[in-house]
Amino acid sequence: MLSSSRAQAGEGPVRLQVDRLRIEIYPDRQRMGMAAARAVARAMQAALARQSQVAMAFAAAPSQNQFLAALTSLPGVDWPRIAAFQLDEYVGLPPAAPQRFAAFLRSHLFDHVRPGVIHALDGNARDLAQECGRYARLLARYPPEIACIGVGQNGHVAFNEPDVADFDDEQWVKVVELDPRSRRQQVQDGCFPAVEEVPRRALTLTMPAVMAFKQIYCVVPGAEKAQAIREMLRGPVSPRCPASILRCHPQATLYLDRAAAGL
Template sequence: MNNLSKTTLIDQLTVEVYQNRNILGQEAAKAVVLKMKELLSNKNRIRMIFAAAPSQNEFLETLTKAEGIDWSRVTAFHMDEYIGLPASASQRFGRFLKERLFDTVKPGVVHFIDSENSIEEECKRYADLLSEQPIDMVCLGIGENGHIAFNDPPVADFQDPSIIKSVELDLVCRQQQVNDGCFTDLKSVPTQALTLTIPTLVAANYLFCIVPGTNKSEALKHTLSGPITTDCPASILRQHGHCTLYADDDSFELVANG
C-alpha cells in the first residue's frame, strides 16, 4: 500500500499509519468506498454514521469525489450534536456534514439530530430511527480526551443502556473545540450535547476511525497502549473485530516512541 508507514494489530484493532493527514484521509476514504461498494453489491440499502470534526476533513473531501457509489441507497446518521446552538449556527455538526458531505453526495436519507427538540423526545425519535435496522458502518474520530462521539471519560459507559443520551461536556472536550478553531473562546462552547452511546457505535458491523495530528498523540497512546477503560473511551475499539484505525506519523508518534 502506497505511503503506508506502518501497520499493526493491537488486540483486535487494525492500525494503519500514514506519512501525513492528507494521505491518511485519502486512504481511509478508499477503504470506506471499497466496503460501501461491497455491501451495496449484496444489500439493497446500507446505513452509516458519520463524525463531524476538522480531523475528518481530508477523509470527507476524498469521499465526496469517489465514483461508482449509489448514494441514493445510503441512509446516513451523525453521532452527536450540541444542545443550545441555533439551527443556523455554523458549529452545528449536522450543518458541518451537510456542507462537507451530504450536499455533494446526496444520500437517499439523512437523519439529523434535532437538539432544539425536547431532549427526551429527540432521544426517543433518534433511537427509534437507529434501531430500525443494524448499522453497517461508522466513520469516527477520537477526541483529545479519548472520547468517541461525545462520550467523554466522566460520562462514558461501555454497558450504556441508552442508544442516545444527553451529556455534560468536560473541560478538555470543550477546549478542544476552541483548539480546532470551531469557537473563538471557551465560554462560547456549549456545555451540553446529545451523543450516540458507546454500545450504539461499536454495535456497527464495520468501524473506520480517522485520527490525524499531533494534538491526538496523547489520546492515541492511551487508546492503543493503556488499559481498556472508560478513562480512555476509545480504548474499547481494541475489542471490535472489524475496526481499522487510521493514524499519521504525528498522531502515532508517542505510541511509536513507547
Template sequence: MVSTSRKFFKDSLEVNVFNSRLEMGQDAAERVAHKINELLQSKEQINMIFAAAPSQNEFLEALLTKKIDWSRINAFHMDEYIGLDAAAPQGFGNFLRDRLFGKVPFAMVQYLNGNAAAPEEECKRYAAILKNFPADICCMGIGENTHLAFNDPHVADFNDPEMVKVVELDLECRQQQVNDGCFTELSEVPTHALTLTVPTLFAAKYAYCMVPGEKKAPAIQHTLNADITETFPSTILRNHPMAILFIDEASSALI
C-alpha cells in the same frame, strides 16, 4: 490505495500510520468506499454514521471523489450540541451537510436536533430510527480526551442501556473545540450535547476511525496502550472485530 508507512494490530484493532493527514484521509476513503460497494452487492441499502470534526476533512473530501451509489445509503450523524443556534456553522449537522450530506443524493439523512424542546424525547426519537436502520459502517474520530462521539470519560458507559443520551461535556472536550478553531473562546462552547452512546457506535459492523494531528498524540497513545476501560473510552475499539484506525505521523508520535 496509498501505502502506509506502518501497519500493525493492537488486540483486534488494525492500525495504519501514514506520512501525512492527506494520505491518511485518501486511504481511509478508499477503504470505506470499497466496503460500501462490497456491501451494496448483497444489500439493497446500507446505513452509515458519520462524525463531524476537522479531523474528518481529508477523509470526507476524498470520499466524495469515489464511485458510490449514494442513493442506496441512509446517513446519520453521531452527536450534536444542545442549544446552539440552528444555523451555526459549528453545528455538527451543518458541518456534515456542508461537506457531505448536501453534496450527494443519499436515500435518507437523519439529523439530531440539538434545539428540540425536550432533549430526552429527541434522544428517544433518534434511537427509534437507529433501531430500524442498524449501522453497517461507522466513520468516526477520537477526541483529545479519548472520547467517541460525545462520550467523554465521565459519561462513557461500555454497557450503556441507552442508544442516544444527553451528556454534559467535560472541560477538555470543550477546550478541544477551541483548539480545533471551531469556537474562539471556551465560553462560546455549549456545555451539553446529544450523543450516540458507546454501544450504539460499537454495534456498527465496520468501524473506520480517522485521527490525525499532533494534539491527538496522547489520545492515540492511551487508545493503544491503556487498559480497556471507560477512563479512556476509545480503548473499546481494540475489542471491535472489524475496526481500523487511521493515523498520521503527528498523531502517532507517542506510540
C-alpha cells in the same frame, strides 16, 4: 509511541494490530484521508451488494476534513441508497449556527454526494429525552453497518467523555455534559472563538450504539491527538479512555498520520 523504520523513513503505510484493532499509519493527513476513504468506499459497495440500503454514521470535526474530501471524490458509490446518521450534536445552538454538526456534515459531505436519507439530530428539541428515543428508534430500523468516527484529545468517541462513558449503556442515544477538555478543543480547532461560547451539553450516540456498527473506520490525524492514541492503544480498555473499547471490535480500523502516531 508506535515505532517503525518504514514510518520514520517517510514511507507507508505501516500496518499494526493491537488486540483486535487494525492500525494503518500514513506519512501525512492527505494520504491517511484518501486511504480511509478508499476503504470506506469499498465497504459501502460491498454492503450495498448485500442489501438495498446501508446505514452509516459520520463524525463532524475538522480532523475529518481530508477523509471527507477524499470520500466525496471517489466514484462508484450509490449514495442514494445510503441512510446517513450523525454521531452527535450540540444542545442549544441556533438553527443557523455553522458550528452545528448537521451543518458541518452538510457542507463537507452531504451537499456533495446526496445520500438518499439524512437523519439529523435535533439539539433544539423541546424534549431532549424524546429526541434521543426518536433517534435511537430510527437507527434501530436499519442494521447499523459503517461508522466513520474520530477520537478527541481526551480520548472521547462521539461525545462519550472519559470516566462517564458507559460501555454497557442501555440507551443508544443520550444527553451528556461535555468535558471541559472537549470544550477547549473546540476553540483550539477554530470552531468557536471562546470556550464560553461552546455549548455545555450535547446529544450523542452511546458507546454500545457505536460498537453496534458492523464496521468502524476511525480517522485520527495530528500531534495533538498523540497522547490520546497512546492511552487508547497502550492503556487498559477502560472508560478512562473511551476510544480504547475499539480494541475489542471485530472489524475496526484506526487510520493515523505520523504525528498522531507519535513518530
